[in-house]
Amino acid sequence: MSRSRPRPFRELLLLLTVVLTLSLLLAACGKPPASTPDVIVIVPSATANEPAPELAADNRGMLENAGATSTQADVYVVNPTTGQPTEVPLTPRRADGQVEYGPRRAYLIGENVNRVDRLLQEEAASGSFDLLGMIASAIRVTSPPGTLFILSSGLSTAGGFDLRLVGWDADPGSIAAQLKRRGLLPDLAGWRVIFSGLGDTAGRQPPLPLPQRTTLASYWMAICRAAGAAACQTDEMTRPDPPSLSTIPVPVVPVPVVVSVRGPNGATGVSVPSDLLFALNSATLLPGADGVLGPLAARARSGHLLVAITGYASPDGGSAAYNITLSRARALAVRVRLVALGLPPGQITGVTGLGTDGKTSQTCDVAGQLDEAICAQLRRVVVLLTHPPAAAS
Numbered sequence: 001m002s003r004s005r006p007r008p009f010r011e012l013l014l015l016l017t018v019v020l021t022l023s024l025l026l027a028a029c030g031k032p033p034a035s036t037p038d039v040i041v042i043v044p045s046a047t048a049n050e051p052a053p054e055l056a057a058d059n060r061g062m063l064e065n066a067g068a069t070s071t072q073a074d075v076y077v078v079n080p081t082t083g084q085p086t087e088v089p090l091t092p093r094r095a096d097g098q099v100e101y102g103p104r105r106a107y108l109i110g111e112n113v114n115r116v117d118r119l120l121q122e123e124a125a126s127g128s129f130d131l132l133g134m135i136a137s138a139i140r141v142t143s144p145p146g147t148l149f150i151l152s153s154g155l156s157t158a159g160g161f162d163l164r165l166v167g168w169d170a171d172p173g174s175i176a177a178q179l180k181r182r183g184l185l186p187d188l189a190g191w192r193v194i195f196s197g198l199g200d201t202a203g204r205q206p207p208l209p210l211p212q213r214t215t216l217a218s219y220w221m222a223i224c225r226a227a228g229a230a231a232c233q234t235d236e237m238t239r240p241d242p243p244s245l246s247t248i249p250v251p252v253v254p255v256p257v258v259v260s261v262r263g264p265n266g267a268t269g270v271s272v273p274s275d276l277l278f279a280l281n282s283a284t285l286l287p288g289a290d291g292v293l294g295p296l297a298a299r300a301r302s303g304h305l306l307v308a309i310t311g312y313a314s315p316d317g318g319s320a321a322y323n324i325t326l327s328r329a330r331a332l333a334v335r336v337r338l339v340a341l342g343l344p345p346g347q348i349t350g351v352t353g354l355g356t357d358g359k360t361s362q363t364c365d366v367a368g369q370l371d372e373a374i375c376a377q378l379r380r381v382v383v384l385l386t387h388p389p390a391a392a393s
Contacts, residue, residue, distance in 0.1 A: 037070065037072040037073070037074070038066040038069065038070035038072065038073040038074075038090070038147075039073075039074055039076075039142055039145075039146035039147070040062075040063065040066060040073075040074070040075045040076070040090075040146065040147045040149055041075075041076045041078060041085070041138050041139070041141050041142065041146060041147070041148050041149065042075060042076065042077050042078065042116070042120065042149045042151060043078050043080070043134050043135060043138045043148065043149065043150045043151065043152070044077070044078070044080055044120055044123045044151045044152065045080050045125060045129060045131055045134060045150075045151070045152035045153065046080045046123040046124055046125045046244065046245070046246055047080075047125045047129050047153075047203075047244065047246055047248075047250045048125070048202075048203045048204070048244050048246040048247065048248060048249060048250060049129075049153070049155065049201060049202060049203040049204055049205035049244075049250055049252065050152070050153035050155070050197070050200055050201055050202050050203070050205065050244060051197070051200055051202050051239065051240065051241035051242055051243070051244065052121060052123075052124075052242040052243060052244045052245055053120040053121070053123055053151045053197075054117065054120060054121055054239070054240040054242055055113070055116065055117045055120065056196070056235075056237050056238070056239050056240065057237075058235065058237050059149070059196065059235075059237075060113050060117070062147075062149075063075060063090055063112075063113045063116060064090075064109050064110070064113055066090050067090035067091050067092060067109040067112055067113070068105075068109060070090075070091060071091055071099050072091060073089070073090035073091045074087055074088065074089055074090060074091075075087070075088045075089075075090055075116050076088075076138075076141045076142060077116060077119045077120060077123070078134070078137065078138045078141060079123065080123060080125040080127070080134055081125055081126045081127045083134070083137030083138070083140075085138075085141045086119055088112060088115050088116050088119065089112060090109065090112050090113070090116075091112075092104070092105050092108030092109050092112065093108070120151070121242070122245070123245070124244065124245035124246040124247070125246045125248060125250075126246065126248045127248070128157070128158035128159070128250065129155070129156055129157045129158055129250045129251075130156060130158040130159030130160075131150075131152055131154065131156035131159070131161065132156065132159050132160050132161050132179075132184060132185070132186065132223075133158075133159045133160075134152075135148070135150065135186050135188075136186040139186055139187070139188065139191065143190075144189065144190025144191050144230075145190045145191070145192075145230070146190070146191060146192070147191070147192045147193075147194065148188070148191045148192070148193045148194070148229075149194050149196065150193065150194065150195045150196065151196050151197055152195070152196075152197055152198070153197060153198065153199060153200050153201055153205070154195065154197075154198040154199065154216050154217075154219075154220055155199075155201070155205060155216070155253045157250055157251040157253060159184075160179055160182065160184035160185075161175075161179065161184075161219075161223065163216075163219075163253045164251060164253055164254065166219070167275070167375065167376060168211075168212050168215050168256065168275040168376070169215075169274070169275050169278075169279060169280035169281075169379075170219075170280060171280060172215075172218040172219050172221070172222035172223075173222050173226075175219060175222065175223070176219075176222040176223045176225070176226035177226060179223065179226070180226050180227075185223065185226060185227040186227055187227065187228060188224065188227040188228050188229035188230075189228040189229070189230070190230055191229050191230060192229070192230050192231040193224050193229045193231065193232050193233070194233055194234070194235060195217070195220055195221075195224075195232075195233070195234045195235070196234070196235045196237070196239065197239050198213070198216055198217050198220060198234055199212070199213035199216050199217070200239060200241065202241065202243065202244060203244060204249070204252050205252050205253065206252070206255045206257070207255070208255055209255070209256065209276055209288065209291075210287075210288040210291070211275070211276055211277075211286045211287075211288045211289075212255060212256065212275070212276075214286075214288075217234050220234070221234070254376060256273030256275040256276045256376060257273070258270050258271070258272050258273075258276070258292060259271045261382060261384070263308075263382075263384040263386070265386060266386060266387070267308070267384040267385060267386040268384070268385055268386075269296075269382065269383045269384035269385050270292075270296065270382070270383055271380050271381075271382045272292055272380060272381045272382070272383065273376060273377070273379065273380050274311075274313075274330060274379035274380055274381060275376055275379065276288070276289070276292060277289045277292065277293075277330070277333075277334070277381060278330055278333075281318075281326065283326065283329035283330045283332070283333050284333065285333055285334075285337055289337065290337070290341065293334065293337050293338055293341060294341055296338065296383055296385075297338045297341035297342055297343040298341075298342070299385065300338075300343055300347060300385055301342055301343050301344065301347075303385070303387075304347070304387075304388065305347065305385040305386060305387060305388075306347055306348075306349045306385070306386045306387070306388055307338065307343065307347055307348045307349065307383060307384070307385055308348075308349050308350040308351075308352075308383070308384045308386070309331045309334050309335055309338075309348070309350065309351045309352070309381065309382070309383050310331060310350075310351075310352045310353070310354060310381070310382045310384075311326075311327030311328055311329075311330040311331035311334075311352070311353040311354065311380075311381050311382075312327055312354055312355070312356070312378060312379065312380050312381070312382070313326055313327045313355045313356055313378070313379055314356070314364055314374075314375040314376075314378035314379045315356045315364065315378070316364045316375045320355055320356065321355075323355035323356055324353050324354065324355035325353065326353070326355075327353035327354060327355050328351070328352065328353020329353070330353070330381055331351045331352060331353050331381060332351055334381050334383065335348055335351045356378070364378070
């Protein structure tokens with residue numbers, strides 16, 4: 001006959017089991033954040049031609065998440081002129097330096113992010129707008145892996161990537177490959193790169209039409225990938241647009257705009273830069289072309305106006321025959337789209353491609369240097385509208 005254990009012993013065993021179970025449950029629920037560093041380097045360009053840098057709601061969420069999930073999360077805000085960083089810890093800590101897990105944890109994380117935002121709002125560039133150079137300075141702040149958060153319009157006008165020279169119809173991959181061959185790309189290996197605010201303008205810089213905003217993002221994505229980044233992305237969020245604190249002028253990047261023109265016999269119409277309608281060496285209309293062509297089709301249809309379409313090219317690339325062929329193909333593409341938008345085909349009286357208009361003296365050179373702004377003005381499609389002649393009595 002077996003003897004049972006004394007009651008006090010059984011009660012002690014039960015108590016130890018309960019304590020051990022509760023300890024395991026508490027450990028699972030309150031598991032501390034990872035000790036792996038979460039490093040974020042913020043590069044604000046902060047020029048006079050873009051809104052002042054400020055965190056959007058999703059940007060704040062990214063920083064708050066880093067502070068909550070790592071015991072060594074830090075942000076470095078890089079001065080756009082000097083390249084010098086200011087470090088802001090994101091991980092919440094008590095006065096003794098220990099990580100705060102108590103009721104003040106969320107408050108301290110929020111205050112850390114607020115400090116980052118205040119630093120950004122104080123930035124004001126006092127030098128040239130060389131975004132590649134700013135990125136190169138920023139990655140020297142700390143070693144990867146980390147997140148490189150680039151808060152900028154992307155409209156760089158100095159250094160290796162000057163948009164005034166590149167223009168809006170270059171091939172992104174070719175531009176990035178050329179920069180790499182020249183040794184002008186920073187080494188982004190190990191960095192996750194996020195561009196925020198691309199195309200956001202202010203001050204003297206004209207707003208970018210949708211096709212140019214898309215092209216700008218393509219340029220920087222190609223550059224980022226060619227530089228070897230672990231990941232490249234843009235955010236499409238609506239950003240705050242407070243006025244810039246910078247008072248140092250930077251060059252304006254030319255932006256294609258539709259210009260009103262007059263033709264013979266009382267004709268009126270528009271000269272549309274090809275960069276608003278077509279990609280480089282292409283006669284396929286861009287997705288945003290209807291924003292220009294739609295109102296033209298509606299005006300001509302409602303007014304029973306006759307329409308003449310003429311394409312022109314710039315002499316900086318291709319032979320004279322090639323430029324005539326391309327300019328005509330683009331004029332035909334505009335005709336097809338106007339008809340698709342409701343313009344009766346019988347109201348279109350002419351579709352012509354003139355290339356460089358037969359003027360061999362036309363050039364994009366200024367003092368022996370290619371001037372992309374002049375080339376962009378020569379590449380265009382002119383649409384003229386006229387009233388039909390009065391019927392003979």
